[in-house]
Amino acid sequence: MRPILSVSGLSKSFGATAAVTDVGFTLGAGERLAVLGENGAGKSTLIKIVAGVYPPDGGEMVLDGAPHRPASPGTALAGGVSVVYQEPSFFPRLSVLENLYVGREPRDRAGQVDWRRMRGRGEELFRRLDVPVELLTRRMDALSLAEQQLALIARAVDVEAKVLILDEPTSILTDAEVRRLFLIVQRLSEAGVGVLYITHRFEELEHVADRFIVLKDGRLAGDLPASEADHDRILEMMSGRPVNAAISRSPARPGRVMLETSGLTVPGAVSDVDLTVRGGEVVGLYGLVGAGRTELALTVFGVLRPSAGTMRVDGEPHTPRGPRDAMARGIAYLPEDRKTLGIFPGMDTLSNITAVKLPELLGRLGVIRRAEERELATSWIDRLRIKAPSPAFPVTGLSGGHQQKTLFARQLATEPKILILDEPTRGIDVATKTDIQQRLVEVARDGTAVLVVSSDLPELLAVSDRVYVMREGRMAAELSGDDLTEDAVLRATMGVHR
Amino acid sequence: MTTTTVPSAFAPSARMLVLLRNALLPILLVAEVIFFTVAAPGFLSAANLANVVINSADLALLAAGVTLVVLLAGIDVSVGPMLGVVAWVGATLFVAGMPPPLVVVISVLLGGALGAINGGLVVGGRISPIITTLGTAAIFKTVLFILWDSTDVFAGPVVPALGPARAGGVPLVGLVVLAVFGVLAYVLRHRVFGRRLFAIGNDAEGARLLGVPVGRTSFAAYVLVGALVGVAALIYVGRVGVVQATAGNELTLPAIAAVVVGGTSILGGEGGVLRTLGGLAFIALLQNGVVLMGVPPLWNGVLVGAAVALAVAFDVLTRRTLDKRIGAKK
Secondary structure, eight states, X not given: OOEEXXXXXXXXXXXXXXXXXXXXXXXXXXXXXXXXEOTTSSHXXXXXXXXXXXXXXEEEEEETTEEOOOSSHHHHHHTTEEEEOSSOOOOTTSBHHHHHHTTOOOBOTTSXXXXXXXXXXXXXXXXXXXXXXXXXXXXXXXXXXHXXXXXXXXHHHHXXXXXXXXXXXXXXXXXXXXXXXXXXXXXXXXXXXXXXXXOSOHHHHHHHOSEEEEEETTEEEEEEEGGGOOHHHHHHHHOOOOOOTTOOOOOOOOOSEEEEEEEEEETTTEEEEEEEEXXXXXXXXXXXXXXXXXXXXXXXXXXXXXXXXXEEETTEEOOOSSHHHHHHTTEEEEOSOHHHHTOOTTSBHHHHHHTTTGGGGBOGGGOBOHHHHHHHHHHHHHHTTOOOSSTTSBGGGSOXXXXXXXXXXXXXXXXXXXXXXXXXXXXXXXXXHHHHHHHHHHHHHTTOEEEEEOSOHHHHHHHOSEEEEEETTEEEEEEEGGGOOHHHHHHHHHTOOO | OOOOOOOTTHHXXXXXXXXXXXXXXXXXXXXXXXXXXXHSTTTTSHHHHHHHHHHHHHXXXXXXXXXXXXXXXXXXXXXXXXXXXXXXXXXXXXXXXXXXXHHHHHHHHHHHHXXXXXXXXXXXXXXXXXXXXXXXXXXXXXXXXXHHTTOOEEOOOSSGGGTTOEETTEEHHHHHHHHHHHHHHHHHHHBHHHHHHHHHHHOHHHHHHTTOOHHHHHHHHHHHHHHHHHHHHHHHHXXXXXXXTTTTGGGHHHHHHXXXXXXXXXXXXXXXXXXHHHHHHHHHHHHHHHHHTTOOGGGHHHHHHHHXXXXXXXXXXXXXHXXXXXXXXX
């Protein structure tokens, strides 16, 4: 088979974090190559390098015999690399037809947009892909999500692609559309297009892959033909990282049930989920991106409204109308995205810590009791060892890890009964990470019910007394004690049973 | 295999919403005409309608220009004061005896240059359009005040087509306005430049990824607004006959009102100049009809302001409903 894309020694770091290290593979013309790996294994970074979104720090790429060094996604596209991202961008107020041809509208000799030719090409494309032609005239925002995704796949396919990259394209498609997609991939491969297919679903492998590679911690952990695609063997390649032993974890003495959900359902995100968290224990919540973990947390915190099921907090029914209700019940939530949802960048460290606590620090006439506020902030800066020169130091001057500790302090200052943390250590240096992990175990041991949402499996295994695994909105497994192993969590995540 | 449920039941209601967004203005316009025909004697007469056209022709060109930048998800709130500056320069040159065609060319070029200041700040300086044009609006106002120097400039129409002249009862400026809107409608639909405005207004970053020259296109749109202001300024001179210290200031709000009432989304990416023409008709007939009913013209501000607020509220609310479906994917 003629190689269409070969990659060697590819590396990319973001700051101190190595996302991809020394990865090499060859994709043949007409070959379908599946890329597997855990969350954060480097799959997305790898395809973004090929697609010209990130320049690599090192390594070589050869596309159809010529060096491939795209300066932008536009040049990569012009060179024949077409991508459908997991969350692709499109133009919601324009028709499907226009979405197909933005930036490359067919023109007539007078330089006018040639609507008839555009229409003709669009119809031909949709017929070829077996997509209903009448969708072309509909506005993009009037389509269902699956129809939108199909239109975007069509856009990627219409480009004269040498390499087509599909990043988890089936996550929002219905079964019928998935079959249609497989057919499209099949036809393209027969036409000589190389297909890179990112997936988390083992059951798809036999349909879409001739060969697969496995990434682990940014490195190539395996490269095998599909005939040797044995689930156990793949899992073995994906797992096997050392568990962080730096955390000391005394045995939990779980108290009474502080948080309980039963049959909880949020349309499009969470279905029929039962979960309990007791005082004194750390409960981990694992799952792939889009499995519904964050949505579950947001529902407990009153941001999302469940359509069915019940929640109880400390035995009492919990029907929050918003985050204020949840906070009044003693629930604290540390959101996933520190920069946009947590830190108040214009303010100093002190004010960031006391922000939620302020109503309790008001004196007569509603004036803030400054001395008390300062004392509170200082005590937390000391207890969590936040490296701030003074409480008045601007919070944006702190390192990422210490910004996160500041947010942690803000939530702890409210003395919550239930503490929910979403990706508490993402993008943080190792030392601070270990420190935060240690703290959250201690917080639990002091009697708080702690729920940790994380994509970092070694982290979850290190801090959790129990782990729930979500898969496609449902609870796939609850693991504790000797059953709580990396292998077991991965199996539940992928939907593979022994 | 199982997949997350796809809310396909949403699709018909979304289509209904899109339909409602398109059909609302024509319905309101018809209702308005029927109401005033009954309530205000003389409203539907040819003479009155011709007056409405003559009195709103300059406003129409401002609104056409504002439409272009609103499609980009931008805005220009400096068009009124900008018109004042160009009107003073045009009237002064005309009174000084400069040949009329040259006055027209210079006005258009001057307007384009002032528009280029806005475009340069928005694109090159990455300053948000609302702040940029609020700032330049204040500057244009002051510049006019300095130029005016306590002396009103009296001038008639520079050329007949930019004045109140009629041919067989049809106001000539009306034909100018129709021609401009016709050309812009063609550009928006059939030229790549026009399609790019829509793509940028939908998702500037996405458009950039697909090779659309976002900065250049946006800059050109602001320059085009200025050129349209240049023509509108001479129509203003022909209509009012005098340029005073605050000339044009009163036109900014109704120009934006015509755009948003017409149904071009204030959030960008959908609409067009023909919609603006409809919105303009609604605003102009509203002001005219209310006066004919004997309501003091003072109330115009309340009516136009309310129309803007209601139109934007409708736009944002319906669009939020449509966008929920997009956001649900994340």
